Amino acid sequence: MESMPIDALIVPESWKTGGTQLDRIDSILRVAEPILGVDRARGGRAYIRRQPGGRLFITNDPRDTISFPIGHPLEGRARYAWVSAPDGSERGTMVEEARHAR
Amino acid sequence: MAATKLQSNWTAVSFDSAPISRVTQLSFTQGGSLTAYAADGDHFPTVIVNTMSRPKASVTSGDAAALMAIAPGTTGTFSATHKDAKGEIGGDILYVLSNAVAENAETSGAHGEFGTATLSLMAYSSDGVTNPLSFTRA
Numbered sequence: 645m646e647s648m649p650i651d652a653l654i655v656p657e658s659w660k661t662g663g664t665q666l667d668r669i670d671s672i673l674r675v676a677e678p679i680l681g682v683d684r685a686r687g688g689r690a691y692i693r694r695q696p697g698g699r700l701f702i703t704n705d706p707r708d709t710i711s712f713p714i715g716h717p718l719e720g721r722a723r724y725a726w727v728s729a730p731d732g733s734e735r736g737t738m739v740e741e742a743r744h745a746r
Numbered sequence: 747m748a749a750t751k752l753q754s755n756w757t758a759v760s761f762d763s764a765p766i767s768r769v770t771q772l773s774f775t776q777g778g779s780l781t782a783y784a785a786d787g788d789h790f791p792t793v794i795v796n797t798m799s800r801p802k803a804s805v806t807s808g809d810a811a812a813l814m815a816i817a818p819g820t821t822g823t824f825s826a827t828h829k830d831a832k833g834e835i836g837g838d839i840l841y842v843l844s845n846a847v848a849e850n851a852e853t854s855g856a857h858g859e860f861g862t863a864t865l866s867l868m869a870y871s872s873d874g875v876t877n878p879l880s881f882t883r884a
Contacts (some may be wrong), residue, residue: 664751666837669883691842691880694776696796706823706842706880713872720873 650679652708652724652736657698676702679735712742749837753828757838758884759805761846761865762822764815768808770862772826774841774879777801777868801879803843803867810853810863820848824867827884838884845870845878 653676660668673690682688682704691706701710712718724736759766777800782791803824807813824846830837846867855861869878 665753666749666751666839666883669839669881673883689840689882689884691882693877693880695875695877696799701876706825707844709871709873709876711873711875714874 648737649681650735651703651738652710653679653700653702654695654726654734654736655700655702656732657694657700659700672700672702680704747832747834749834750831751837752831753837753839754831755829757827757829758840759807759826761816761820761824761848761867764812766805766807766809766812766865769805769826770808771804771806771864772828773804774826774843775802776879799877801843801869801877802849803841803846803869804864805867806862806864808860808862810861813851813863813865814853816848816851816865818848818850822846824869836883840882840884842880842882843867843869843878844880845872 655672655675659672659675661671662668669692672692676690677684680690680703682690688704690702690704693701695701709723712721712723718741722739723742724738726734726736728734756769756772759769759772778796779798779800780794781797783793784791805813824843826841828839828841846869849866849868851863851865853861853863871878
């Protein structure tokens with residue numbers, strides 16, 4: 645059975661390690677970018693957003709949002725189907741309606 | 747050479763499709779604010795919560811015309827790269843402020859000094875829950 649692509653990650657901010665800002669960013673990207681399938685050689689990047697509650701929301705597009713935007717017919721509903729991973733992260737697959745809305 | 751893990755100078759600064767050059771100062775702020783609660787006989791707050799954050803950015807440039815051309819209320823994506831202090835590959839940090847709204851642009855110049863302009867921006871969240879300020883290694 646083909647595994648679902650992971651389009652978004654939510655990880656605890658406590659996963660950050662290192663003594664400098666770049667170290668801390670890198671410590672998250674090292675985990676997130678392989679999971680999100682980011683290809684840096686082709687210009688891909690994983691973008692990190694600091695969310696309330698000590699969480700980081702990470703996707704490969706800085707315009708991505710957790711929920712459908714205000715004014716959208718699906719306003720307030722999640723744009724991702726989330727699955728909790730044993731490591732404490734949440735892994736999201738974009739719902740079909742969100743793919744069409746891009 | 748490895749990245750210095752120090753940042754110095756800004757590059758690739760833009761507001762939507764408009765590049766902003768001659769940048770002398772730039773800042774991003776998470777815009778956190780606190781709300782304190784006290785009641786009854788309390789003389790000090792008993793609860794303090796970050797109930798709201800308003801991410802912002804500000805850029806100062808010698809290209810006054812470019813910034814003064816941006817009208818208050820204009821919405822776009824503001825992005826900037828904070829370069830590695832020695833220009834080493836892999837040491838740059840890219841910031842992106844989505845849904846950035848131009849708040850104000852002002853220009854000034856002292857006698858005998860170069861003139862500058864400063865653009866301030868505030869960002870909104872499309873869904874109300876996603877932080878519009880993101881960052882990555884460039």
